[in-house]
Amino acid sequence: MTSKTAATQKFFVDFKKPASDGVFDGPAFEKFLHDRIKVEGRAGQLGDKIKIQSEGTHKLSVSSTIPFSKRYLKYLTKKFLKKHQIRNYIRVIASSKNTYELRYFLVDEQDPEEEDEADS
Secondary structure (H helix, E strand, O other): OOOOOOOOEEEEEEOHHHHHOOOOOHHHHHHHHHHHOEEOOEEOOOOOOEEEEEOOOOEEEEEEOOOOOHHHHHHHHHHHHHHOOOOOOEEEEEEEOOEEEEEEOOOOOOOHHHHHHHHO
C-alpha cells in the first residue's frame, strides 16, 4: 500500500430549469458523457477511474480519481447542447467551485405585437 491516497475530484452539472421545461434530456446527457469522456486517450472506457451518477432527476455528478478538468466537463456539456441544437438559448455557468448550472439566455426584447399596441 502507498501512503498517498488518490484524491477524488467531484463535479456537478445542474440542469433543473431546462429539464423541468422538457427541453433537456438528463439520461441522454449521462450516456453522452459516458461515451465521450476520455481516459488515457480512449473515449468510453471509464473503468473505475471516473464515475457518472445521477443525483436526483435534475443533477449529475462526475467523480474522478485521476486528474480531471472542470473545463473539460464544460466543453463536453456545450458539445452536447450543440448536438441537440439547444446551444442557442441555453448556456453553461459555473455556479460554484465544483458545479455548473444550465440556464437560459436572458432576452430583453418585446414582442413585435406588444410594440404595435403601445404605439396605438
